[in-house]
Amino acid sequence: MGCDIHAYVETRTNGTWAYAGDNTFPDNEFPKEKQCPFDGARDYGLFGFLADVRNYSESPVIAEPRGLPADVSAEVRAKSDDWNVDGHSHTWLTLAELLAFDYDQTFADQRGEGEPQVKTVRRFLHDWYFGRLDLLAKLGAPDDVRIVFWFDN
Template identity: 30%
Template sequence: MGCDIHLFVEKKINGKWLAVKGVNEPEIKEAEEFIENIKARGESADYWEKRIEELRQGTQGYIWDGRHYLLFEALAGVRANHEITPISEPKGLPEDISAEVKDSAEGWGGDGHSHSYLTAAELNAYKWDQTIAREGFVNVHQFKEFQEKGSPSGWCGSVGGGGVRHVTNHKMKKQIEDDFPFGDSSSYYTLVRWEKSLREALGSFCSWSLPELNKLVEGNPENVRIVFWFDN
């Protein structure tokens, strides 16, 4: 079963923590590209066009609205798999939480877990540039990308099925050179390993979300924080 995060931004104003609204620009861009692809196939995009208008109105959770287990591990040690040290183990909800975020958390009841919060100061102090080891199964196109760039843009944790063939990296290279004389190239998968920085792996969270959060700081990173929890 998948795990999702519910993340809100709060800012202390006149001694009181308040929920901050904003627009999640990366999510809107992703939705726009999705709508474009749907229309290119001649299908209806009514649902997504309505959804994108909702996104443009702003939400409390604008800094992040996605599923990235590596991020969950960095924030609170949730879904840990890469042996990185989290910023903090879950702290629970802050005692001075804003009313809006408190209501949302209570609405999840027992389905919400690992509640926590982190200030902008804590987030800024974390070692986002640490190197992590990654691995995954790739198909022929992803393997070619791996050879050219040192890492694939997509991969699977596991892959199976009647037509799937697991081969070594050497075998995959040979099959590519021979233009797959023994079958369809789409059936071949191989396990690859690579390293990259955590910052690069987390993409828009580090390139967009953290800078957006820091725009709210105004000289005191202790007065801005994220409050979050997870559900399965």
């Protein structure tokens, strides 16, 4: 059975986090990606990096799952509640955290055939990922933009 990510963008204004909406990124090709540019991608390398979920490559992990933020918006909490026990590894990351990570560090990618390949996290995540960060950066200051996400399988 496959594993999918369910990701939502929140922005902070005057100290309060709010769901950015189901159509935050209207130009994205896939319907799920209109709410968050990471949603809709079944990329276990990305999942491993973001939350140590299906981390077959044994990549560095930006942060272990933290649960939903205490100040999560009502809309995103309701979306999480809809998943009930079928959702797991709930967590969140600010754009500031995503931008501050050292993507030039290397690791031995364990996934693939033959000997593990040493590569940078930047190469591992590809240009696609960094384009997604650029989309998020259009929504506000890095400390005021976050993705809240969880997984199913």
